[in-house]
Amino acid sequence: MKVGIFIMPKKRTLPYIILGILAQKDEQTGRQITLQFQNEIGEFWKAAHSQIYPELKKMVADDWIEKQTHAGNDKEIYYRLTPKGQAELLAWITQPIDELPVSQDxxxxxxxxxxxxxxxxxxxxxxxxxxxxxxxxxxxxxxxxxxxxxxxxxxxxxxxxxxxxxxxxxxxxxxxxxxxxx
Structure with missing residues (x-):
C-alpha cells in the first residue's frame, strides 16, 4: 500500500483580481482588464491574456460577472460585477491571510x-x-x-x-x- 502526502490545491486568485478590477470601474472589456495586468497589477501579479479570457468565461458561468454588448457594437463584450460577484470579492478581501505565498525568485x-x-x-x-x-x-x-x-x-x-x-x-x-x- 502506497502512502502519500495529500497536498491541497492552491485556491485560484485570478478571479478575485478580476472582480477587484471590475469593482474599481464597472463595465470593462477583456482587453481593458488585460491592460490592467500589464500596467498596474503586473507590478506584483502576472496573468496572461490566455489565462484571463477563460477565467472570464468561468466567472460568467458562476454568476460572479455578467457580460453585455452596447448598441452599435455587438462584437465588443463588456463585463460587470453581479451582486454575487460583489459578495465573493468582499468575502475574499476580508478572509484572513494565514500563510505567505512562495515567491518564484x-x-x-x-x-x-x-x-x-x-x-x-x-x-x-x-x-x-x-x-x-x-x-x-x-x-x-x-x-x-x-x-x-x-x-x-x-x-x-x-x-x-x-x-x-x-x-x-x-x-x-x-x-x-x-x-x-x-
Missing part, C-alpha cells in the same frame, strides 16, 4: 545551489540582479511620480501602499546585495 533559487563562497558566478549573478532591481526601482518610482506625484487620490490608497511597499522591498534587496558582495 529565480535568482534566489540559482544562488541556493552554489556551494562555494569563491564561486566566480556569484559576482556575475549579483551584478545582473542589481541591474534588474535598479531598472525595476526606476520604473516604480516613475509610476509613483506619474500616478501620485505627492498626492494620494481618493479611491487609490491601496494602490499607493502597494507601490510604496514594492519600492521599499527593492531598496532593501539592493542593500542586501551590497552586504553580500563586500
Amino acid at each position: 529565480i535568482f534566489s533559487l540559482k544562488l541556493f545551489f552554489i556551494q562555494e563562497a569563491t564561486d566566480p558566478r556569484i559576482k556575475t549573478m549579483i551584478a545582473e540582479e542589481r541591474a534588474l532591481l535598479k531598472k525595476q526601482l526606476a520604473h516604480l518610482k516613475e509610476r509613483e511620480h506619474l500616478l501620485f506625484d505627492g498626492h494620494v487620490n481618493q479611491g487609490s490608497y491601496g494602490h499607493y501602499l502597494i507601490l510604496k511597499r514594492a519600492i521599499a522591498r527593492l531598496k532593501s534587496q539592493l542593500v542586501w546585495l551590497d552586504t553580500v558582495e563586500n
